Amino acid sequence: AMCYHYGEGTLKDPNKAFHWFEKAAQEGHAEAQYSVGIYFQLGIGTARDLEQAFKWFEQAASQNQAKAQHELGESYYHGRGVDKDPAKAKAWINKSYSNGNRRATESWDKYQLWKY
Numbered sequence: 001a002m003c004y005h006y007g008e009g010t011l012k013d014p015n016k017a018f019h020w021f022e023k024a025a026q027e028g029h030a031e032a033q034y035s036v037g038i039y040f041q042l043g044i045g046t047a048r049d050l051e052q053a054f055k056w057f058e059q060a061a062s063q064n065q066a067k068a069q070h071e072l073g074e075s076y077y078h079g080r081g082v083d084k085d086p087a088k089a090k091a092w093i094n095k096s097y098s099n100g101n102r103r104a105t106e107s108w109d110k111y112q113l114w115k116y
Helices: 002-006 014-027 028-044 050-061 066-078 088-100 103-110
Strands: none
Touching: 002 014, 014 028, 014 088, 028 050, 028 066, 050 066, 066 103, 088 103
16 A cells, blocks of 8 residues: 555555555554545545544544544544544544654644643
């Protein structure tokens, strides 16, 4: 999947990258689940579908994938593929930070999540 994503050793092909990421995601691979979520969120190699993106972020986040936890928090904050819920956004972004994702501090400060 990464070869098609980056075009390493082959031509870049988002459709094939999505296909292989999705296969790995269905087998429970957290990084692939996160990638499938991003592809659905942005409509890369597949139709844009925020509910599917949320579903894949949720699966990866449950395996402590820090970037997915951050995206899950962002999804809850903005209501992307799920109802808005600032308290859940706060919890997931905090987990993301606790698992080493320093980008989570930007969201924490930007959205003033300590208020929720």
